[in-house]
Amino acid sequence: MKTLIAIKEADCNWMRETLPGTQPLLAPLCNKPFVEYLIDFAILAGCREIRLLSDGPLSQIEEYCGNGSRWGIELTYANLHPSDGEPELLRKNRKFCGEERTMILSGCTFIDYDKTLDYRGLASIDSGGTIASCPGGSITLAGPLEPSLTDQPLPPVGLTPIGDLKSYCRIAMTTLETGSSRYVLPGYGGEPGCAIGRNVTISKTAQIHKPASIGNNVRILPGAVIGPSAIIGSNVIIDKGSTIKESIILDNTYIGEQLEIEGRIASKNTLIDPESGVTLAMQDPHLLAGINGGATALVLWRKIVHALAAALLLLLLSIPFAILYPLLRLRGKWQDVPSIPNAGLAESIASAFSLDRYPLLPGVLTGRLAIIGSRTHENRAANHTGTDCRPAVFSYAETEAWAATESDAAIVERYHALHSTPLGDIGMTIQALINRIHYRNPT
Template sequence: MKALIIFRERDCGWLREFYPGHHPAMVTICNKPLLEFKLDFAMLCGCTEVRIVVDESGPDIETYFAGGERWGLDISYSLMKADESIDSLLLKNSTFCHAVPLLLIDGFLFIHYDKAKGCDPLAGVDTGLLSSCASGTVLVTEDIRCMKSISDGSLAQDFALSPLTCLDDLFQISLQVLEAEQAHYVLPGYGTDRGILLGQNVEISRGVAIVPPVIIGDNVRLLGNAQIGPGVVIGSRVIIDSGTQVKRSIVQQGSYLGRELFLSERIISGDRVISPRDGAILDIEDGCLLSPITPQTPGYGGRVVGTLLAMLLAAVWVVPYYLLAGLQKIQHDWHLEYRNFLLTERGDCLALPVVRNNRHSLAGKLFSALGLATFPLLAAVIRGKLLLVGNRLLADHRANRELLRGFPEYLPGAFAYSDSEDVLPGSMEEEIAERYHAANRGLGHDMRILQKIVWSNTSAHATDKPAQSLPL
C-alpha cells in the first residue's frame, strides 16, 4: 500500500502567524510533528511508500523527513498548484499511485489511532472507504480507478479524525494526546514515571515539582522550585527559571521563561504569549520575563570580505561620484533622498539614500554607466547594515511585506542578484533569480555575481529598474 499525504495552504495557512518560519505540517503535538503522526498512521495501515504533496514551499519537511530511512519508509515529495483537485493530483502522480492500494490523507487534520490495536482500513471492503471531517478527508482504495464508486461513510472504528481549523483545536488535541492518549502513539522521550516523558539532556534542579502528565523535550533546564504540570508540553531548548509555575500549557522550543511567573492555558513561543482560545498574541518586550533562545549559527564570512570590498569601491568611486553629482546638481538634475527599505522578512526597516537624477544628460549617462548610484549605499555596507551583494532592496510597503513573509532567505544588498541577469524588473523571472541566488548565497557565489554585475554593467542603477537610482 502507498500513501499520498496532501497539505493545502488554504487549510493550514492560518497557522503560519503562530508558527513563523515553518511549514504548518511541522507543527508539533506533544513534541512530535503533525506530519510524523500521519506517517506513523500510514505505516500502521501497511504503507511502505509515502508521497508528501504541498502547494506551499516546505523545505523544513524534507530536511526533517529526508528519504524516510528513519521510519523504514520510502518518502518522496511532490509540488502542486493551489486548489488542485484530487483527480488532477492523482493524474499528476499517476506513476506513484498506479494500480496499488492507496491511502490518501488530504487536509489539515489529526488522526486519532491506537498503535496497539493496529489498523486495516481495507478489511472487508471491495473498493474503498472514505472518512471526512471539517478540514479534510482520509480515503482508502484498492485502486484509484475505483474512486468514483467509493461512498462517504464511516471507516472502521480503528481511527477517528479531528479537524484543525484554529489554534484552540491544536491546543485541545495536544492536551488530549497528553492526558488521555499518550500510550496510543510513539512519542519522543523516555518515561520515568507514568505520564512523564523526558527528552535528552534535561536538567531538573532541586525543588522542581513535576506533576504528570508532562512531556519535556531535549536540552531543557528546569530551575529551582519551578512547578511544571499537570498538562504541560515543553519543547526542546527551553529554560524555565526558578519559582515559575506552568499548568495546562505548551512551551514551544527555544523559549526562556523568567522567574516567578504563573502560566495557565497558554502557548509560549519565544517572547510571545498566545491565548489558544481566541488566538490573541501578546509580545513581551522584557527579556527577563520571556525571550527566545536561538541556536548559534556560524556567521556569514562574506560580510567581512563584503565590507572590505565596499571600502575599496568607495575609495575608487568617491572622486567621480562627487564630481558628477556636483555637476548634475548645478544643472538641477540631481537629488538625494532617503527612503525606508525592508531589511528582513520580519519587517525591520532601514532608511537608505536614493539618487534621483536625469539620466539623459551627459553627466547623468556617465553617472549611470559607472554605477555610481550604488555609492551612497556603501556606507550602509561598511556599517554592516547591508550586504554588498544580496537581494534587491524592497521599499517598505504592504505588498513587499507580504512578499517577504514567504521569503525567509531574503537579505538585501547594495548590488542586487537579479542585476546579474537579463530580466525585466517586476517580472516572475526577476523573482526567480532573487530566490535562486538567495538560496545559493555564499562567499564564492556572491563574488561571482558581483563580477558579473560589474563586468556586464547591467546594474539596476544603469537601467530603469526600480532600485536605488530613480530617474527624475
Template structure:
C-alpha cells in the same frame, strides 16, 4: 498500499500566523512533530512508500525527514497547486501510485486513533472509504481502480473505515485542546518519545531537571529542555524541545513551544508561549511580550560598574600573564588559522567589530594544547583590556539583518571573550545559543561571570577538539 499526504498552504494560515510556522508539518503536537504520527500509522498498516505534497517547497521538512529511513519507509516530496482537485493530484502522481491501493490524507489534520493495536486496512479495487471534514478535506482509502478516476461518490456507505477520528488543525483552540488531550492520557495510544516508565510523564533525551524542580504529572518534556531551580512543570504542562524554564516559574495546563525561553518567577496557566509571544488558546489573541519585561537587566549603577570593570581588568591581566609564555612557544607551530568575521558589540546593534576567531578543529598536538590552555582567546583578552569588548559577556553574533532583529529582543547584550554558550559547548547550535543568551542576559552579574570564567577555563583543559 501507498500513501499521499496533502497539506494545502491555506489550511495552515491560522497556526502559521500564531506560531510563526515556516514548516507546518514540523509543528510539535505533544512531544513530536505532526507528520511523525502519520508515519507511525503508515508503519502499522504496512505502508512503506509515502509522498508528501504541499503548495510551497519546504526545505526544512526535507532536511528533517530525509528519505524516511529512520521510520522504515521511503518518503518523497512534491508540489500541488492551491485548490487543485484531488482527482487532478492523483493523476499527476499516478506514476508513484502505480497499481496499488492508496491511503490519502487531504488537509491540515490530525488522525486520532489507537496505535497500540494491530491496524488493518482493506478496500475493494473500485471502492473509496474514509471520512470527510469539508469539501475534499479528509482521510480516504481508495482502491487501485478508484485511484485512476477518483471521486467521493459512495463514501457515506463506509464511514467507519479506517478507524479513528479526524481533527482539523484550523485554529489555536483546536491545537491546544488536542495537546491537552494527549498530555492528559491519550498519548498512551501513540508511540511517544520518553525515557520515563511512568505513563503520565514523558521525558525526552537530554532533559535537565534540578533536584529542587517539581515535575507534576501529567507532563511532557521535549528533547534538550531545561528546568531551573524551584521550577514547577505540570500538571498538564508541555515543554517543547530546546526550551528553558527559568527559576521559580510554574507551567500549568500550558504549552511552551519549541525553542522558547520563559523568564523567572512567572506563573503560566492555561496559555501557550511561543518564543516571545503569549497566546490565549481559546480566543486565539496574543501579545508579543518585550523581553525587557521578562528579563531583568544587569544593574547599571556607576559604583557597581566600576567595581566590575576593575575585577575584569585584574582577571584579564592575570590571564595574559599566564598565557604569554605558552602563546609565544606554540603560536609558530600552529596548523589552525583564525576565521575573520564582523560581529555586533551590543544590543543596540549600532557598533560592530572585526574579530579573528579560532574555530577549526585541532589537527596536531600543538593545536590541541593551544585550545586546552585557552590560547585561542589571548588576542581577544587584549581587546577586553582595551575596553573594546567584555572579558565575560555574550556569544559573538555576526552582523546580519536576522541577528539585528534578534538583538532587539535582548534586554542586555555585550560581546564577550568568554560566554555562557561556550561553557556549555553549544557553539555549533544556533537555537541553543539563542536560549543560552536569554538565560545569561538575566543572570549576568559579578559572581555569575566569575564562575563562568573559571568553569570555561577548566573545561577547556579537558575538552577534546
C-alpha cells in the same frame, strides 16, 4: 498500499502567527511533528511508500524526514496546486501510485488512531472512496482492492480538524493525556504520563506534575513547577519559581523567573491565549524571550572583538600594573583598590585605571570571560543561570548610574546581554571604565 499525504497552505493559515516559518507538517503536537502522526498511521495501515504533497516549500520537511529510512519506509515529495482535488492528486501522481491501492490523507486534520490496533484492513475494504472526513480534511481510498493481511476487523478511524489555535491546543493536550499508550511519543519516561527528552536538567527543588512532556535540551531551574498538562518543547529554559500549567511552551523559549503561565501557548517572546486568540509580544526579555540557537557566528565574532579589546587593555595597563601592583601588594593596600578612593596617589591611580580588574583580562583572551557582561567579582554570574549570563571583567550595570541594587543591576545586565552588539560592547566597556572613576570619586 501506498499513501499520499496532501496539505495545503490555505488549510494552515492560522499557524502563520504562532509558528512563523514552520512548515505546517512540522508543527509540534506534544513535542512530535504533526507529519509523524500521519506517517505512523500510514505505517499502521501497512503502507511502505509515502509521498508528501504540499503547495508550499518542502525543503524544511525534506530536511527533517529525509528519505523515510528512519521509519523503514520510502518517502518522496512533490508539489500540488492549491486547487487540486483528490482526482487531480491521483492523476498527477499516477506514476507513484501505479496500479496499487492508495490512501489519501488530506487536510490539516488529526487522525485518532491507536498504535496497538491493526489498520492493515484498509487495503481490502470496499469503502467506495472516503472512509473518514471532517471539516478541512479526509481519508480517502482509491485503486484496486488488495488481499487482506489481517483477520482483525478494521478499527474505527476518527478525524479531528486542526483549524485554529484552540483546536491545536486541545488536540495537543488530548494527546498528552492519552500518552504513549495510544501514540508513539518522544522522550523517556519511567512512568506513564511523563516523557522527558535528552539533555534535560531538572533542579532538585523543581516539581513535575503528570501529565507532562519535556523536549530535548531543557533546563528547569529551582522552584519551577511544571504541569499538570504541560508540554515543554526543546531548547527551553524555565527560570526559577515559574509555574507552567495546562500550557504549551514551544521550542527555543525562555520563561523568566516567578511567572505563571496557565492555559497559554508561549513561543519565544510571544504569549498566546488559545481560547481568545489574543497574542502578546513581550518586550521584556527577562520575562519571555526567544533562545537563538543559531548565533554561533555572532558568539565567535563577539569573542574576537572582546579578546582584541582585552589585549589592548592588557597592553595599555601593563606599565601601571607592573609598577603599582608590587608596590600596593607590599603595602598591603592592593585589596583596597576597588573600593577606597583617594587613599593615596598609588591607590588612586590604580583605582582610576581599574587595575583591580587587570588580572581578569587574560581570561578574556582564553574565552573564559567576556570583557563586559555579568559581574564575576560579586559571584553573581556563578549563581545566575539564565540564557543571558556572560561572566565578564566589567559589568553592564557599571555603565548605568541608576542600577543601585542587585536586582537593578541584574535587569541592566540581562537587557544588555540580549540586546548589545559586539562593537557596542566596546563602547560600553569604555563607559564602565569612566563610570568606575566617576562613582569612586564623586564630585
